[in-house]
Amino acid sequence: MGIQERKIRHKEDLRKRILEAAKKLFLTAGYEATSIRKIAKEIEFSPTTIYLYYKDKSDIIYALHQEGFQMMRQSFQPLMQVESPFERLKALGKCYINFAFTHPDFYELMFVMKDPMEYLEISCVETSWEEGERVFDFLLQTVRDCQDKGYFNGLDTKHVAMEAWASVHGMCALYVSGHLKSMMKVVFGDENHERMIEDAFRVLVHYLESTK
The missing domain is CATH 1.10.357.10 (Tetracycline Repressor, domain 2)
Known part of the structure; x- marks a missing residue:
């Protein structure tokens, strides 16, 4: 697998992790109580990383x-x-x-x-x-x-x-x-x-x- 393919797979894997973490929090804590910071904490990344993929939590849901x-x-x-x-x-x-x-x-x-x-x-x-x-x-x-x-x-x-x-x-x-x-x-x-x-x-x- 080449470098470019690994980068693409890494991005897709991270996107899936963001969505899975957000889905868990939306359903357990509620949409209003869930923030980008909490989603980032769930996957152990910085909020800035999530903003590279989604502009806000409405975009995620x-x-x-x-x-x-x-x-x-x-x-x-x-x-x-x-x-x-x-x-x-x-x-x-x-x-x-x-x-x-x-x-x-x-x-x-x-x-x-x-x-x-x-x-x-x-x-x-x-x-x-x-x-x-x-x-x-x-x-x-x-x-x-x-x-x-x-x-x-x-x-x-x-x-x-x-x-x-x-x-x-x-x-x-x-x-x-x-x-x-x-x-x-x-x-x-x-x-x-x-x-x-x-x-x-x-x-x-x-x-x-x-x-x-």
């Missing part, structure tokens, strides 16, 4: 936001090969739920914390949320394909997509925040909360099927 959507979009890509649009819609929901189970830290940053979206509204042009738009566009196209097959007749495509997403997101947000686990102990005892979300999703699918 937005980078994490984008990375999370890239990961989600990559997990959706195999579903493009599913010919039946309704089966694709079901698989999309399962994939989304699995992402929340597997990456709860990213899920909270992407869909629960308000700070990344505030940064987007204040600091970015419309085309800067490309990864997020691609994820939702895939859902929209799948709903359109379902309508071509007779599902959701008379309903607005965007409204159907939004309601489907909101339903699944609600279950995932309860899971990620810990509210579901706490509530289940009181109401349902020790029932497996991941299995409960999957069962709730099957109920949603049954309802969607009845719209044809």
Whole structure:
């Protein structure tokens, strides 16, 4: 490996360390309580080093936001090969739920914390949320394909997509925040909360099927 390649790898490794440290602090200490100095202390570098990569902590949380959507979009890509649009819609929901189970830290940053979206509204042009738009566009196209097959007749495509997403997101947000686990102990005892979300999703699918 040449000197230039080593420099590039070192920069990428350091960038990843910055993002991992920031993600940990954002989720444990909170966004407002996290500073560039604290992130620098976490990775044992000076704050000046971090400023070489990111202009402020808003820039960092937005980078994490984008990375999370890239990961989600990559997990959706195999579903493009599913010919039946309704089966694709079901698989999309399962994939989304699995992402929340597997990456709860990213899920909270992407869909629960308000700070990344505030940064987007204040600091970015419309085309800067490309990864997020691609994820939702895939859902929209799948709903359109379902309508071509007779599902959701008379309903607005965007409204159907939004309601489907909101339903699944609600279950995932309860899971990620810990509210579901706490509530289940009181109401349902020790029932497996991941299995409960999957069962709730099957109920949603049954309802969607009845719209044809």
